[in-house]
Amino acid sequence: MFTPTNRQRSVFEAETMLPENARRRLKKTWAATFAEQVLPVLLRLEPEFASLYGTKGRPNWSVARMMGLC
Numbered sequence: 001m002f003t004p005t006n007r008q009r010s011v012f013e014a015e016t017m018l019p020e021n022a023r024r025r026l027k028k029t030w031a032a033t034f035a036e037q038v039l040p041v042l043l044r045l046e047p048e049f050a051s052l053y054g055t056k057g058r059p060n061w062s063v064a065r066m067m068g069l070c
Contacts, residue, residue: 001056002049005046039068042063042068049063
């Protein structure tokens with residue numbers, strides 16, 4: 001069953017628990033570029049994959065995450 005990715009972020013996500021210097025270092029890596037440039041495109045295209053999923057059963061794991069891993 002297709003369900004779109006919920007982009008609401010948790011207060012307890014790992015990024016909020018990092019010290020300030022670790023957050024600054026993280027912003028300089030590929031992860032920041034991926035989150036700012038690639039992930040929004042994948043999230044926008046996610047509904048195009050809905051036809052690949054059935055109407056019953058367990059909801060899918062985030063299509064955007066799976067495509068990001070590839």
